[in-house]
Amino acid sequence: MALTDTAIRGTKPRQKPFKVYDRDGLFLLVNPSGSKLWRWRYRVDGKEKLMALGEYPLVGLRFSTVATTHELSVCPQDKRISRARLLCAIT
Numbered sequence: 001m002a003l004t005d006t007a008i009r010g011t012k013p014r015q016k017p018f019k020v021y022d023r024d025g026l027f028l029l030v031n032p033s034g035s036k037l038w039r040w041r042y043r044v045d046g047k048e049k050l051m052a053l054g055e056y057p058l059v060g061l062r063f064s065t066v067a068t069t070h071e072l073s074v075c076p077q078d079k080r081i082s083r084a085r086l087l088c089a090i091t
Contacts, residue, residue, distance in 0.1 A: 003028070005061050008036065026068050028056060038064045 003022040011020055013034045020028045025041040038053035053064050 002065075003061060008056060008061060011036070022061075022065065024068055026064060040064075040068050 003020065008020070008028060011028070011030050013030055013032050015032060017029055017031045019039075020030060022028070027039055027041070029037045029039050031037070036056040038056060038059050040051045040053055042049050042051070053059055053067060
């Protein structure tokens with residue numbers, strides 16, 4: 001099930017960091033301090049990569065979902081996915 005803004009706002013920090021998954025490797029990392037950070041996990045040539053997209057609510061659910069979906073559809077085989085290119089492509 002895809003994340004909703006209400007579900008994200010309702011997540012409470014725990015003693016250890018935990019992940020709340022959305023789709024296509026996109027997840028929200030919730031830290032014990034209460035910070036909520038967007039991360040995107042993807043693979044290039046069989047190697048796992050992890051990209052930080054920003055902190056919630058500065059980077060909202062819609063923005064992070066559109067960013068990852070756009071990158072997957074435009075260049076799924078590209079080895080040089082960068083945060084700058086990802087952000088510039090959708091703005």
